[in-house]
Amino acid sequence: MSWWLIVLIVFIGFGLLFILSHYYVTYLIFTKFFKRQKNEKILRLAYHNLNEEQTTYLKESIRELHSHPHHEIKIKSYDNKILVGDLYKNSSDRIIILFHGFQADNYMNFGVQALYFLKHNYNVLIIDERAHKRSEGKYITYGYYEHHDVLSWIEYASSLKDIKEIILYGISMGGTSIALASEKIKENKVKHLIIEDAYTNLEKLADNIATTQHIPFGIFKRELGFYIKHLSKTNWNDIDTAKSLANNKIHTIFVRSEKDSIVDISFFNDNYNNCAAKKDKIFVPEAKHAWATLYGKESYLNELNKYLGENN
Amino acid sequence: MLSRNEILEKLKEILVAMDPSKEGELDNVNESTRLVEDLGLMSISLLFMVVSIEEKFNVELGDVSVNDFVTVKDAIDHIEKCLK
The missing domain is CATH 4.10.280 (MYOD Basic-Helix-Loop-Helix Domain, subunit B)
Structure with a gap:
């Protein structure tokens, strides 16, 4: 050779x-x-560097929420996956559905808010996103399949007896899923959307994170x-909220955690500016990504609740 | 340092506090008891248990994953490790 x-x-x-x-x-x-993680986290307090006061606040809310009766709800997604959530019922005619973020735990993201809204006379439905915890699904799609799930949960909530008003609240991926779903929501019981620290476009998000992490x-x-x-x-490019928010007709509150290092401020501005519906915005000083509630505490939630009341 | 039996007894106290109606059933809890399948702990119950362990044993578990707490034995192992 x-x-x-x-x-x-x-x-x-x-x-x-x-x-x-x-x-x-x-x-x-x-x-x-x-992909769905084989060993999903239950508790990630250390990871998120919460201070002692915030940790206690979250833990006490979880403890109190646990004492409220609730039951597990299972629905089928449009592609035949079982999706699971917990329903906390009261006698109210309004319900808030809570959509957590990527690889997050629903109660870590929403333990405090769920308790607050339950005490303020809302039924609360707190769900496990597909490919997380109890819900089926192999892949996490950053809002694409998840936005179809938002529509399925709306369908379930609207079928509940006496429900006249539905509010959707999503953090990060949950917020992007709501934004993507917004143009497709036909159910007129849906009165408000709350979108916290949501990105607009997956490719831009990946680019952004990679740049800050020098990857x-x-x-x-x-x-x-x-x-x-x-x-x-x-x-x-399936995940891009610009077009969907431009066709949105539902009152939307955009929430920005001031020190969010994952979702850049430009995403917040683009989401807010692209939204064609009546809109409000809340800035939470010092807050890190997905923790607006643990930084803003009661005053943030009261402001949110005020907007929900004013825009009925 | 607490023995494994003492940790198990304290764990049982947490489980009873979580659902007092199950006090009788919880007498039979041992290290091979599975938290999800046998005790029905999931979602907020599992998180509540983890939070209660931190408080009761005065430890910080930090990041806790689902596989860290499959059985009571896993929970005891995890607590023992944190107490050392």
Whole structure:
């Protein structure tokens, strides 16, 4: 065998090895960020660096909420997945449905708010997003399949006896799911949307996070797009709230955690500016991503509740 | 340092506080009891239990995952580790 043939074979071998390992590394990234986690977190207080006062506030709310009777609700998604939530009932004719964020726990995101709204005479439905905890689903799609689930939960809530008013509240991915669903909501019982720390576009979000974390997103983007398309059956651009909010007709409150380092302020501005419906905004000073309530506490929730009351 | 039996007894106290109507059933809880399948703990109950453990044992569990608490034995192991 001539020397140049050996060089060529070695060269091709290394090339193939490089391509395969690149796809493998990208697959690992995909499984971390787009697939249901095998060992989901129950408690992530340490991760989020909450201070002692905030931790106590959250824990006490969870403790008190636990003492309220509730029952597990199961519905079927449009693609036949079982979705699970907990319903806290009172005698009111209004219900708030709470949609948590990516790889979050519903009660960690919403323990305080759920208790607050229950005490302020709302029925509360707190759900597990698809591919999280009790809900079925293999892939997390950052709002794409989840926005169809928002519509399924609305259908369930509107079927409850005596319910005249439905409010949707989503944090981060939950907020983006509501924004994506907004143009498709036909049920006129839905009166308000609350969107906290939501991104507008998945590709921009990934780009943003990668830039702040000094990760070269560009070298993985195309292959990641391949897995997103062929495994989770979506595309980067399926998640974009600009068009849906432009067609939204439901009063929307946009909430911004001032020190959110994950979802850039430009996402908040774009969401707010694109929204064609009647809208309000609340800024929560010092708050980190998804923690507006633990920073703003009662005064933030009172402001939110005031907007809900004023816009009926 | 608490023994495993002492930790188990304190865990039972937490479980009774969570649902006093199950006090009788909880006498039979042992290390092989499964939290979700046998005791029906899920979602807020599981979170409540974790929060109560932190308080009762004066420990900080930090990040806790579903697989850390499959059985009572797992919970005891986790608490023992935090107490060391």
